[in-house]
Amino acid sequence: MQVIYSGYVQGVGFRYTVKSVAAGFEVTGTVRNLLDSRVELVAEGSREELEAFRKAIREAGLDHFIRGEEILWSEPTGGFRGFEIVR
Numbered sequence: 491m492q493v494i495y496s497g498y499v500q501g502v503g504f505r506y507t508v509k510s511v512a513a514g515f516e517v518t519g520t521v522r523n524l525l526d527s528r529v530e531l532v533a534e535g536s537r538e539e540l541e542a543f544r545k546a547i548r549e550a551g552l553d554h555f556i557r558g559e560e561i562l563w564s565e566p567t568g569g570f571r572g573f574e575i576v577r
Contacts (some may be wrong), residue, residue: 497557
């Protein structure tokens, strides 16, 4: 799952909150700031786990910062170990 978040999502602890939330789910992946002020989340896991993870991100206090979510589903590559913030 790839999610591009738009809104007021940089400079508010967004990536750190996402990483913290990820610890409670069986997901792997990355979260990073994009140059255009959006944030990209790439995560792998079961569809059910990913949907719950995406919902938990909003419920972790980030909902009011998010104005848009572009979601793209694709087959997992198995290329992630753990969940990391990418700079």
